[in-house]
Amino acid sequence: xxxxxxxxxxxxAEPEQRFTDGRISARWFPVFMLLPAILFILVILLFPLVxxxxxxxxxxxxxxxxxxxxxxxxxxxxxxxxxxxAIFWKSVGNTIVFLFLSINLSYVIALxxxxxxxxxxxxxxxxxxxxxxxxxxxxxxxxxxFRWFFNANVGLVNNLLFSLGLMQERGQIAWLVDxxxxxxxxxxxxxxxxxxxxxxxxxxxxxxxxxETFEAADVDGASSWQQFxxxxxxxxxxxxxxxxxxxxxxxxxxxxxxxxxxDGGPAHRTExxxxxxxxxxxxxxxxxxxxxMSWVTVVLAVAFTLYFFRQLVRSRVVR
Amino acid sequence: xxxxxxxxxxxxxxMLGTGLAAQDMGEPQYAGxxxxxxxxxIRMANIGGGTYEVMYESISVxxxxxxxxxxxxxxxxxxxxxxxxxVDFATGAADYDVAWDHTSFMAQYTDFxxxxxxxxxxxxxxxxxxxxxxxxxxxxxxxLIPRHADISPIxxxxxxxxxxxxxxxxxxxxxxxxxxxxxxxxxxxxARFFVENGHSTFGYTxxxxxxxxxxxxxxxxxASGGSLFNENWEPTFNDDIGVAVAELLRGWYMDSIxxxxxxxxxxxxxxxxxxxxxxxxxxxxxGWYAYFQSPDNCAINHNFGLARGFTGLSVGGDAVRxxxxxxxxxxxxxATAPNPEAGAQLIKFLSxxxxxxxxxxxxxxxxxxxxxxxxxxDAAMAENPLDRERLVLAQLQVxxxxxxxxxxxxxxxxxxxxxxxxxxxxxxxVSAQDGLDQAAAETREMMADxxxxx
Numbered sequence: 017x018x019x020x021x022x023x024x025x026x027x028x029a030e031p032e033q034r035f036t037d038g039r040i041s042a043r044w045f046p047v048f049m050l051l052p053a054i055l056f057i058l059v060i061l062l063f064p065l066v067x068x069x070x071x072x073x074x075x076x077x078x079x080x081x082x083x084x085x086x087x088x089x090x091x092x093x094x095x096x097x098x099x100x101x102a103i104f105w106k107s108v109g110n111t112i113v114f115l116f117l118s119i120n121l122s123y124v125i126a127l128x129x130x131x132x133x134x135x136x137x138x139x140x141x142x143x144x145x146x147x148x149x150x151x152x153x154x155x156x157x158x159x160x161x162f163r164w165f166f167n168a169n170v171g172l173v174n175n176l177l178f179s180l181g182l183m184q185e186r187g188q189i190a191w192l193v194d195x196x197x198x199x200x201x202x203x204x205x206x207x208x209x210x211x212x213x214x215x216x217x218x219x220x221x222x223x224x225x226x227x228e229t230f231e232a233a234d235v236d237g238a239s240s241w242q243q244f245x246x247x248x249x250x251x252x253x254x255x256x257x258x259x260x261x262x263x264x265x266x267x268x269x270x271x272x273x274x275x276x277x278x279d280g281g282p283a284h285r286t287e288x289x290x291x292x293x294x295x296x297x298x299x300x301x302x303x304x305x306x307x308x309m310s311w312v313t314v315v316l317a318v319a320f321t322l323y324f325f326r327q328l329v330r331s332r333v334v335r
Numbered sequence: 336x337x338x339x340x341x342x343x344x345x346x347x348x349x350m351l352g353t354g355l356a357a358q359d360m361g362e363p364q365y366a367g368x369x370x371x372x373x374x375x376x377i378r379m380a381n382i383g384g385g386t387y388e389v390m391y392e393s394i395s396v397x398x399x400x401x402x403x404x405x406x407x408x409x410x411x412x413x414x415x416x417x418x419x420x421x422v423d424f425a426t427g428a429a430d431y432d433v434a435w436d437h438t439s440f441m442a443q444y445t446d447f448x449x450x451x452x453x454x455x456x457x458x459x460x461x462x463x464x465x466x467x468x469x470x471x472x473x474x475x476x477x478x479l480i481p482r483h484a485d486i487s488p489i490x491x492x493x494x495x496x497x498x499x500x501x502x503x504x505x506x507x508x509x510x511x512x513x514x515x516x517x518x519x520x521x522x523x524x525x526a527r528f529f530v531e532n533g534h535s536t537f538g539y540t541x542x543x544x545x546x547x548x549x550x551x552x553x554x555x556x557x558a559s560g561g562s563l564f565n566e567n568w569e570p571t572f573n574d575d576i577g578v579a580v581a582e583l584l585r586g587w588y589m590d591s592i593x594x595x596x597x598x599x600x601x602x603x604x605x606x607x608x609x610x611x612x613x614x615x616x617x618x619x620x621x622g623w624y625a626y627f628q629s630p631d632n633c634a635i636n637h638n639f640g641l642a643r644g645f646t647g648l649s650v651g652g653d654a655v656r657x658x659x660x661x662x663x664x665x666x667x668x669x670a671t672a673p674n675p676e677a678g679a680q681l682i683k684f685l686s687x688x689x690x691x692x693x694x695x696x697x698x699x700x701x702x703x704x705x706x707x708x709x710x711x712x713d714a715a716m717a718e719n720p721l722d723r724e725r726l727v728l729a730q731l732q733v734x735x736x737x738x739x740x741x742x743x744x745x746x747x748x749x750x751x752x753x754x755x756x757x758x759x760x761x762x763x764x765v766s767a768q769d770g771l772d773q774a775a776a777e778t779r780e781m782m783a784d785x786x787x788x789x
Contacts, residue, residue, distance in 0.1 A: 075784075078421055078422070078425045079421060079424060079425055079443055079444075079446070079447070079744065081425060103755075167596070167599075167604075168594065168595055168596035168599070169594065169596065169604065169607060169608060169613075170607060187594070187595065187596070188595065189595075190595040190596040190599065192596065192599045193595065193596050193598050193599050193762070278599070279544070279545070281544055281598065281599075281755060281758060282543070282544065282598035282599065282755070282758040282759075282761075282762060283598070283755050283756075283758040283759035283762055283764055284755050284759075295751050298418060299747060299748070299751055300747065300748040300751055301421060301425075301443075301748075302748075
C-alpha cells in the first residue's frame with residue numbers, strides 16, 4: 017500500500033495523528049498569539065483583584081506588615097464585622113439611594129435635554145459644545161465648585177435665596193448638613209457631572225431615528241407626546257441602556273465629589289461605601305477590612321452592570 | 336612704642352569683640368554646613384503648598400556650601416504626604432533621607448524612622464522648646480526635629496469688649512463684669528449674651544469635622560481636667576467631664592450660639608466666620624493672624640484681641656488647666672534612608688536659626704528659643720502693639736501649655752471613630768452620654784485589636 021493509499025483509506029494511524037496534531041495546533045495558535053495580552057491582563061487586572069480578595073480574609077494593616085497573614089480561624093472576621101457594622105449598612109443604603117436617584121434623574125434630565133436639542137435648528141453645534149463643558153472638569157473640581165455653591169455662610173445658593181427674599185437671615189440653610197439636604201446636594205453635583213455624556217448619547221440616538229416613522233405618525237394625527245411615548249422612547253431603548261451602562265460603570269467617579277463636599281458626614285449622613293472604604297483602608301490603614309468592603313462594592317457594581325446588559329440585549333431583541 | 340602696641344592690641348580686641356557681638360546679636364546663623372557632602376544626593380519628601388515652600392528656597396545655600404545636591408521627591412499637602420509616607424513605609428519604598436513629620440502623626444511612623452539622638456548634639460537639641468522635644472520623644476528616642484509650631488489663643492472682638500454700653504448691659508443681665516474670658520463657663524455666658532442681645536451673629540465658632548473636632552473636644556476635655564484615656568489606654572472621655580463638654584457644645588448648636596453648618600466647618604470655614612465679624616469669641620491658631628489683620632481680606636482687621644487659652648469647666652474641680660492642643664511640623668529620617676547622615680545635615684540646616692527665623696517672619700510660630708527672642712525684638716518696632724503681644728503670648732503658651740494628642744499610632748483611627756459620634760451629639764441625633772458611650776465602646780474594640788490590652 018502506498019502512502020497516498022494509506023491516507024485515503026485511513027487504515028494507518030500515523031498520518032491521522034499528524035493531521036490531528038495539526039488541528040490542535042491550529043486551534044491553539046490564536047491563543048498563543050494572544051498570550052502576551054492575556055498575561056498582561058492577568059497581571060494588571062486579575063492579580064490585584066485576587067490579591068485584594070486574599071487580603072480581605074486577613075487582618076492586614078498597612079503599617080503593620082506582619083499582619084498580612086491568613087489564619088483560618090480569623091478569616092471571616094472582616095466580613096463578620098462588616099455585616100454587624102451599622103455604619104456599613106447605612107453606607108450601603110445611602111449608596112443605593114445615591115445610585116438610584118443620581119442615575120435615574122440624570123437619565124430623565126438628559127432625555128429631556130436631548131429631545132430639546134434635537135429640535136434646535138440653529139446653533140446646535142454650539143449648544144452641544146457648551147453641553148460638553150462639565151466633562152472638562154475633574155470630579156474633584158466639581159466637588160469644590162458645588163461645595164462652595166452649597167456653603168451655608170458664603171455659598172451661592174443661600175446668598176441667592178437671601179437676595180430674592182426667600183430667606184430671612186443669611187446662612188439659615190445648612191445644605192451640606194441637614195437631612196436630606198446633604199444627600200440632595202451631592203446628587204445634584206453628580207447629576208451635573210453626568211449630564212453631558214448621557215445627553216450626547218441620547219441626542220445621537222434621537223438624530224439617528226428613521227424620519228419616515230415620524231412622518232407616518234404625523235399623517236395618522238399622533239400628538240408630539242404620543243410620538244415621543246410610542247416611537248421615540250421605545251426606539252431609543254438601546255441607546256438608553258448603553259448610556260446607563262456607561263454611567264453605572266462610571267458613577268464611582270462621584271467619589272471625589274462626595275469626598276470634597278461632605279466626606280460622608282456629618283455623622284455618616286451622606287456616608288457612601290466609597291467614603292467609608294477610604295476611611296477604613298487609607299486613613300485608618302486597615303487594608304483587610306477595607307478590602308472586604310471593596311469586594312462588596314464590586315459585587316454591587318457587577319449586579320448593576322449585569323442588569324443593564326440584560327435590558328440592553330432584551331431591548332435589541334424587541335426591536 | 337609699647338604704648339602704641341598696647342593701643343593696637345586693644346583696638347584689635349575691641350574689633351574682634353564687637354565682631355563676635357555683632358555675630359551673636361546680628362545676623363542669625365545657618366547650621367549643618369560643616370560637612371563635605373560633595374557628590375551626595377539627598378532626597379527629601381516634604382509638605383508643600385503656599386508658604387510652606389518658601390523655606391526650601393534656602394536649600395541652594397546648603398548645596399553650595401556642602402557640595403551636596405538636594406532632590407525634592409515630593410511636595411504634597413498634609414493629607415497627601417501622610418498617605419505617601421504610610422504607603423512608602425509599608426512597602427519599604429521610602430528611599431529618601433528627609434521626610435515630613437508632625438507631632439500628631441509621628442507615633443504611627445516610629446517603627447519606620449531612625450532615632451535622631453545620635454545625629455544631633457545635646458547643644459544643638461537644647462535650642463528647641465523643651466515641651467516640643469518631649470512630645471517628639473518616645474521611649475527615650477527622639478524621632479523628629481521640629482520646624483514650626485502652632486497653638487490656639489482666644490480671639491475676641493474688641494468692639495464688644497470695649498463698649499461701655501454692652502458692658503453695662505452685660506452687668507445688668509448677669510451680675511458680673513464683662514471681661515475677656517478666661518474660663519469655658521465665662522465663654523458660655525458671654526457667647527450666649529452676645530447672641531441673645533443681638534450684638535453678634537454667633538457667640539462662638541469651632542471646627543466641627545474630622546480631627547479638628549476631635550482635637551477641639553480633646554482640648555476642652557483636657558482643660559476641664561479630663562483625659563481621653565487612662566493609664567491602661569481604656570477610653571475615659573465618656574466620663575462626667577466629657578458629657579459636660581459634649582452637652583455644652585450640643586447646647587451651643589441647638590441654641591444657634593455656633594453656626595448652623597458647624598459640623599461642616601474646617602479651619603478655613605471657622606476663620607471665615609471670624610474674618611467677616613460674625614463671631615464674638617473663638618479659639619484659633621496663631622497662624623491665621625496675618626490673614627485676620629489684612630484690611631483687604633477681613634472686616635475684623637484691627638478689631639480683635641488675643642488671650643491665653645481658656646481653663647475648662649468647673650466640673651473638673653481643681654484639675655482644670657489652660658487649654659493647649661498644639662502641634663509642630665517637623666523633619667524625620669526614614670529607617671530606609673540611603674544617606675541618613677547627609678539627611679541629618681540637611682535637617683540641621685533647615686532647622687537652623689537663620690532658616691527658622693526667615694520662616695518665622697512669614698507668621699509661623701518658631702520652635703527655637705533664639706528665634707523667639709529675635710522675632711519678639713523685631714515686633715517691638717511694629718505699628719500694631721498686638722503684633723508683639725501676640726508673640727509674647729504665643730511663647731508663653733508654647734512653653735507652658737503645649738499639649739499634643741496622645742502619642743499613639745491609633746490617634747487618627749480614634750479620631751475617625753470619635754468625630755462622627757460627636758457630630759451626632761451636636762446635631763441632636765443622640766444624647767451626649769449615649770454618643771460618648773458608643774464612641775468609647777468602638778474605641779475600646781479598636782485599641783484591643785491593636786494589642787493594647789494584652
